[in-house]
Amino acid sequence: xxxxxxxxxxxxxxxxxxxxxxxxxxxxxxxxxxxxxxxxxxxxxxxxxxxxxxxxxxxxxxxxxxxxxxxxxxxxxxxxxxxxxxxxxxxxxxxxxxxxxxxxxxxxxxxxxxxxxxxxxxxxxxxxxxxxxxxxxxxxx
Amino acid sequence: xxxxxxxxxxxxxxxxxxxxxxxxxxxxxxxxxxxxxxxxxxxxxxxxxxxxxxxxxxxxxxxxxxxxxxxxxxxxxxxxxxxxxxxxxxxxxxxxxxxxxxxxxxxxxxxxxxxxxxxxxxxxxxxxxxxxxxxxxxxxxxxxxxxxxxxxxxxxxxxxxxxxxxxxxxxxxxxxxxxxxxxxxxxxxxxxxxxxxxxxxxxxxxxxxxxxxxxxxxxxxxxxxxxxxxxxxxxxxxxxxxxxxxxxxxxxxxxxxxxxxxxxxxxxxxxxxxxxxxxxxxxxxxxxxxxxxxxxxxxxxxxxxxxxxxxxxxxxxxxxxxxxxxxxxxxxxxxxxxxxxxxxxxxxxxxxxxxxxxxxxxxxxxxxxxxxxxxxxxxxxxxxxxxxxxxxxxxxxxxxxxxxxxxxxxxxxxxxxxxxxxxxxxxxxxxxxxxxxxxxxxxxxxxxxxxxxxxxxxxxxxxxxxxxxxxxxxxxxxxxxxxxxxxxxxxxxxxxxxxxxxxxxxxxxxxxxxxxxxxxxxxxxxxxxxxxxxxxxxxxxxxxxxxxxxxxxxxxxxxxxxxxxxxxxxxxxxxxxxxxxxxxxxxxxxxxxxxxxxxxxxxxxxxxxxxxxxxxxxxxxxxxxxxxxxxxxxxxxxxxxxxxxxxxxxxxxxxxxxxxxxxxxxxxxxxxxxxxxxxxxxxxxxxxxxxxxxxxxxxxxxxxxxxxxxxxxxxxxxxxxxxxxxxxxxxxxxxxxxxxxxxxxxxxxxxxxxxxxxxxxxxxxxxx
Numbered sequence: 001x002x003x004x005x006x007x008x009x010x011x012x013x014x015x016x017x018x019x020x021x022x023x024x025x026x027x028x029x030x031x032x033x034x035x036x037x038x039x040x041x042x043x044x045x046x047x048x049x050x051x052x053x054x055x056x057x058x059x060x061x062x063x064x065x066x067x068x069x070x071x072x073x074x075x076x077x078x079x080x081x082x083x084x085x086x087x088x089x090x091x092x093x094x095x096x097x098x099x100x101x102x103x104x105x106x107x108x109x110x111x112x113x114x115x116x117x118x119x120x121x122x123x124x125x126x127x128x129x130x131x132x133x134x135x136x137x138x139x140x141x
Numbered sequence: 142x143x144x145x146x147x148x149x150x151x152x153x154x155x156x157x158x159x160x161x162x163x164x165x166x167x168x169x170x171x172x173x174x175x176x177x178x179x180x181x182x183x184x185x186x187x188x189x190x191x192x193x194x195x196x197x198x199x200x201x202x203x204x205x206x207x208x209x210x211x212x213x214x215x216x217x218x219x220x221x222x223x224x225x226x227x228x229x230x231x232x233x234x235x236x237x238x239x240x241x242x243x244x245x246x247x248x249x250x251x252x253x254x255x256x257x258x259x260x261x262x263x264x265x266x267x268x269x270x271x272x273x274x275x276x277x278x279x280x281x282x283x284x285x286x287x288x289x290x291x292x293x294x295x296x297x298x299x300x301x302x303x304x305x306x307x308x309x310x311x312x313x314x315x316x317x318x319x320x321x322x323x324x325x326x327x328x329x330x331x332x333x334x335x336x337x338x339x340x341x342x343x344x345x346x347x348x349x350x351x352x353x354x355x356x357x358x359x360x361x362x363x364x365x366x367x368x369x370x371x372x373x374x375x376x377x378x379x380x381x382x383x384x385x386x387x388x389x390x391x392x393x394x395x396x397x398x399x400x401x402x403x404x405x406x407x408x409x410x411x412x413x414x415x416x417x418x419x420x421x422x423x424x425x426x427x428x429x430x431x432x433x434x435x436x437x438x439x440x441x442x443x444x445x446x447x448x449x450x451x452x453x454x455x456x457x458x459x460x461x462x463x464x465x466x467x468x469x470x471x472x473x474x475x476x477x478x479x480x481x482x483x484x485x486x487x488x489x490x491x492x493x494x495x496x497x498x499x500x501x502x503x504x505x506x507x508x509x510x511x512x513x514x515x516x517x518x519x520x521x522x523x524x525x526x527x528x529x530x531x532x533x534x535x536x537x538x539x540x541x542x543x544x545x546x547x548x549x550x551x552x553x554x555x556x557x558x559x560x561x562x563x564x565x566x567x568x569x570x571x572x573x574x575x576x577x578x579x580x581x582x583x584x585x586x587x588x589x590x591x592x593x594x595x596x597x598x599x600x601x602x603x604x605x606x607x608x609x610x611x612x613x614x615x616x617x618x619x620x621x622x623x624x625x626x627x628x629x630x631x632x633x634x635x636x637x638x639x640x641x642x643x644x645x646x647x648x649x650x651x652x653x654x655x656x657x658x659x660x661x662x663x664x665x666x667x668x669x670x671x672x673x674x675x676x677x678x679x680x681x682x683x684x685x686x687x688x689x690x691x692x693x694x695x696x697x698x699x700x701x702x703x704x705x706x707x708x709x710x711x712x713x714x715x716x717x718x719x720x721x722x723x724x725x726x727x728x729x730x731x732x733x734x735x736x737x738x739x740x741x742x743x744x745x746x747x748x749x750x751x752x753x754x755x756x757x758x759x760x761x762x763x764x765x766x767x768x769x770x771x772x773x774x775x776x777x778x779x780x781x782x783x784x785x786x787x788x789x790x791x792x793x794x795x796x797x798x799x800x801x802x803x804x805x806x807x808x809x810x811x812x813x814x815x816x817x818x819x820x821x822x823x824x825x826x827x828x829x830x831x832x833x834x835x836x837x838x839x840x841x842x843x844x845x846x847x848x849x850x851x852x853x854x855x856x857x858x859x860x861x862x863x864x865x866x867x868x869x870x871x872x873x874x875x876x877x878x879x880x881x882x883x884x885x886x887x888x889x890x891x892x893x894x895x896x897x898x899x900x901x902x903x904x905x906x907x908x909x
Contacts, residue, residue, distance in 0.1 A: 024791075029867035032787035034875060040795035047802050067898075070891045077884055092880050096866055107866040111876040114883075118876070121887040126799055128894040133806035136901045 039122025073121025166254025220623030273322030314363030365397025382488030418459025425452030504582030518604025520574025567657025
């Protein structure tokens with residue numbers, strides 16, 4: 001798996017895919033996108049990386065352990081549900097605030113946090129499965 | 142903090158102390174002994190509450206929990222609840238002090254103290270809960286913490302087995318209470334116990350009464366080890382001794398008695414209630430006390446005598462007169478003092494000699510003087526020696542039974558049974574509290590010496606309390622009176638005295654004492670000739686478990702074939718059959734009214750999908766099959782994109798890509814691409830697949846051509862920007878409107894990932 005074309009393509013595509021995923025995550029509330037598909041795109045980027053450079057290199061490139069992503073994702077999603085409950089409303093009620101002023105203002109709320117939780121959990125799920133499967137090589141074992 | 146929240150925090154204080162229990166519990170005996178401050182402070186508070194409630198009235202403290210469901214975390218502070226609560230924390234203080242030394246040096250001491258405090262909190266919650274559901278939760282929590290404590294030495298098979306048995310038996314009782322509590326709430330129209338008690342609810346007139354009463358009694362009998370559910374209690378002696386003293390003698394096993402007392406104003410007074418309680422209580426009293434005399438293990442002697450005493454309490458509550466209720470509560474307190482003390486003594490003896498076998502324990506009196514003193518005080522109280530608490534309790538017991546007798550002549554049998562059981566219990570008390578200390582020094586006793594102070598002081602304190610109350614019983618008139626009042630629902634004046642004059646009851650007491658001494662003296666002969674030795678109702682339990690096992694062995698293979706294809710077959714065939722039948726018979730499909738024009742590229746995509754699907758089914762290699770499936774997926778994604786669902790299309794593209802990669806990775810683990818199905822199976826599968834495809838196609842065609850528009854999409858596009866600040870309806874639904882669903886879905890995904898990882902790791906370890 002050391003084709004020059006693949007390596008070059010990966011080097012160029014990785015940053016683009018990651019940026020695109022972030023873009024999808026952030027714009028999801030108003031236009032096609034969201035945490036789920038964003039997470040899938042990030043996963044696809046790392047799968048591409050793993051195919052090119054091997055799983056060990058991808059694990060290093062990811063910086064965070066996939067199992068940590070799983071739990072952090074779930075916890076972030078759970079945390080987004082709490083502010084509603086603290087303000088005396090049902091669990092998971094959205095709480096909104098505004099960032100910026102006038103024309104440049106944007107509404108920010110707990111659903112964004114929830115979407116980030118979904119984003120992280122999806123990356124964790126896909127990469128846990130893909131990495132474990134590819135490390136578990138029956139031919140090597 | 143509002144007063145209500147403050148009271149809730151006080152009840153839950155042992156739970157709040159859990160981090161300290163984990164921290165200090167593992168730091169040697171001095172650290173762990175500090176933990177006793179918590180129950181000590183609580184004891185002081187509950188003692189103070191007695192005077193407060195005496196002056197004012199019982200009160201409740203409510204913290205909102207789930208208002209939408211009408212659930213509140215509410216606590217009721219009345220005489221009965223506070224009496225039990227005081228018992229829990231007062232004995233708890235001594236137990237924590239004792240356990241600090243008993244567990245010293247054990248690497249899992251921290252965990253032990255955490256379980257102990259969790260139990261204490263659960264027990265407090267149980268006796269003070271005002272809500273039927275909260276009572277259930279605390280009830281099961283005491284069972285769960287008891288499970289942890291019985292099975293504390295989890296490396297021993299018997300300990301694990303006993304823990305599981307106690308959990309299953311008392312847990313089943315807990316479920317019975319849940320059902321009973323919910324039925325009661327229906328009858329009363331409220332889930333609050335205090336509202337039921339004060340609201341004049343009369344479940345007796347309700348057709349559901351018999352069901353409620355049976356369920357309540359089932360719960361109480363399993364928890365309080367009444368015949369025929371008593372077998373778990375002697376087995377629970379696998380627990381460390383402080384646990385046996387605390388849970389399985391002084392407090393938890395009294396939870397059933399508490400429930401009966403609590404329910405008496407609501408459910409009592411019927412022939413069913415009185416009859417079942419007296420029958421079960423009487424049998425348990427006689428059987429337990431008789432068996433206690435035959436046992437030779439110190440803790441089993443005490444366990445069976447506890448069963449006997451629990452029978453006495455049940456019997457008295459069955460009689461149900463104010464005098465009997467008073468006697469029951471007095472007996473309960475006296476029993477907690479002497480039996481808790483004797484258990485702690487047994488623990489000290491085992492700690493010093495390494496054995497609990499009464500035949501090997503003699504002549505410890507000079508080597509363990511303080512322990513001997515504590516044991517003697519407890520045994521004297523248990524046998525009912527005058528001037529001890531046990532004597533007063535037994536006098537009241539006899540008096541209540543005798544007072545009841547004239548109206549029902551057959552009840553004289555009860556009095557006779559009471560004397561007999563008390564004599565057995567007295568003998569058991571002597572066996573556990575006197576036997577090990579008298580006589581010539583046995584081999585096991587030779588190298589023993591006095592237990593550490595923290596191990597004789599708590600039982601000595603309990604013994605001293607028993608003597609003090611016996612000498613000045615008027616001291617507990619007020620608290621017991623308050624507790625009795627909350628059971629009989631009328632002001633109850635309790636006047637206890639040491640001396641009642643030369644009454645027949647005194648004669649019975651002295652007769653009992655003499656009989657107990659005689660039984661003790663001839664204990665070895667009795668053990669030899671006794672018959673029957675045991676009833677073995679435990680077979681009920683093992684039989685039920687075996688039945689469940691064999692049933693699941695027969696049913697499970699049907700439901701869990703572990704074959705993905707048969708699961709899919711069941712799901713698809715069921716769906717096709719149900720939907721198809723409905724369509725064919727009900728004519729619910731709207732007639733097509735508009736056909737959209739057909740475009741060439743749509744047809745091309747359709748052909749591509751069909752061709753790829755056929756190719757996937759006929760593929761001769763894994764890669765071929767995977768790629769064909771990928772093309773099917775991409776085709777579907779294209780369709781989404783063309784028909785105005787960009788979110789779906791994007792997700793589908795990403796998912797398909799990753800699926801192909803994962804399939805390729807998985808197929809490396811499989812050996813080749815065999816042709817494993819017979820011709821008939823292939824034909825069957827093809828028929829099912831074609832039927833499902835035809836059905837879905839028909840559905841989609843008819844629905845999209847029917848001209849009816851969904852009201853949902855208009856609703857969501859209308860409300861999403863206003864309510865959820867988003868214009869992408871799909872995402873707004875996912876993260877806001879139906880966020881709970883998404884939460885569930887990502888939880889499932891994470892679980893799957895953990896499962897995949899675990900399975901593959903096991904597989905790779907197997908390969909070596």
